[in-house]
Amino acid sequence: MASSNVTWHESSLSKDVRRVQNGHHSFVIWFTGLSGSGKSTAANAVAAKLYKDGISNYVLDGDNIRHGLNKDLGFSEDDRKENIRRIGEVSKLFVDSGQVVLTAFISPFQADRDIVRDLLDEDEFIEVYVKCSLEECEKRDPKGLYQKARNGLIKDFTGIDSPYEEPKNPEFVLETDRFSIEECVDQLVNYLTERNFI
Ligand SMILES: Nc1ncnc2c1ncn2[C@@H]1O[C@H](COP(=O)(O)OS(=O)(=O)O)[C@@H](OP(=O)(O)O)[C@H]1O
Ligand SMILES: Nc1ncnc2c1ncn2[C@@H]1O[C@H](COP(=O)(O)OP(=O)(O)O)[C@@H](O)[C@H]1O
Numbered sequence: 001m002a003s004s005n006v007t008w009h010e011s012s013l014s015k016d017v018r019r020v021q022n023g024h025h026s027f028v029i030w031f032t033g034l035s036g037s038g039k040s041t042a043a044n045a046v047a048a049k050l051y052k053d054g055i056s057n058y059v060l061d062g063d064n065i066r067h068g069l070n071k072d073l074g075f076s077e078d079d080r081k082e083n084i085r086r087i088g089e090v091s092k093l094f095v096d097s098g099q100v101v102l103t104a105f106i107s108p109f110q111a112d113r114d115i116v117r118d119l120l121d122e123d124e125f126i127e128v129y130v131k132c133s134l135e136e137c138e139k140r141d142p143k144g145l146y147q148k149a150r151n152g153l154i155k156d157f158t159g160i161d162s163p164y165e166e167p168k169n170p171e172f173v174l175e176t177d178r179f180s181i182e183e184c185v186d187q188l189v190n191y192l193t194e195r196n197f198i
Helices: 015-022 039-052 077-096 110-119 134-140 145-150 181-194
Strands: 028-032 057-061 100-104 125-131 172-175
Touching (some): 015 077, 028 039, 028 077, 039 057, 039 100, 039 125, 039 181, 057 077, 077 100, 110 125, 172 181
Parallel strands (some): 057 100, 125 172
């Protein structure tokens, strides 16, 4: 049920003031892609590089968030939608706090990713398509989940019996089946630098 009798309380410290103190812009790097495509690996590697350069950041990762905040959600279409909606709202709070947030969720539906985009300003959302063929993801199978899905032990598994909608117009594409982790990090950090995000 929608909340009633609630009033927005403006913060006495604005996003701009926090950005000035941190000495950098705040925004979301939204990694989307199949399970095993490299979202967590890339997000954490980029985060480490940003941290080293003095940029305050935090990684929100699907597997981890589903242990806590979103432990009540499964993998139906509605639950995935709610998962992404909540993460969008959490990401907005991080941006408000002056930090860079890197999210690593499959986020398979374009409409849900667009809802997050619309929550933020134009210079606050970078959609990164972590592109990797299903064949390669299955070969990697870092958690053995594809094997389980193929054996019918997990249902609604993305790429097997649940859809993944490729981003229509992402800001950036990381081809993790063509380039090494180090190359992918360099490519994305170069993009962020050239566009004055960092
Ligand atoms: N049915 C099914 N489909 C896809 N993934 C599954 C499923 N069941 C469990 N897992 C594990 O959950 C991780 C994906 O969670 P996300 O929150 O990123 O998914 S989603 O954005 O809501 O679609 C995913 O993590 P990654 O492999 O890091 O993507 C899996 O470890
Ligand atoms: N260029 C690359 N970028 C990211 N991961 C890569 C790359 N090349 C190989 N990998 C490997 O692919 C796997 C990706 O796993 P993970 O990051 O957990 O994916 P996801 O979070 O999308 O499920 C890791 O074992 C990682 O070492």
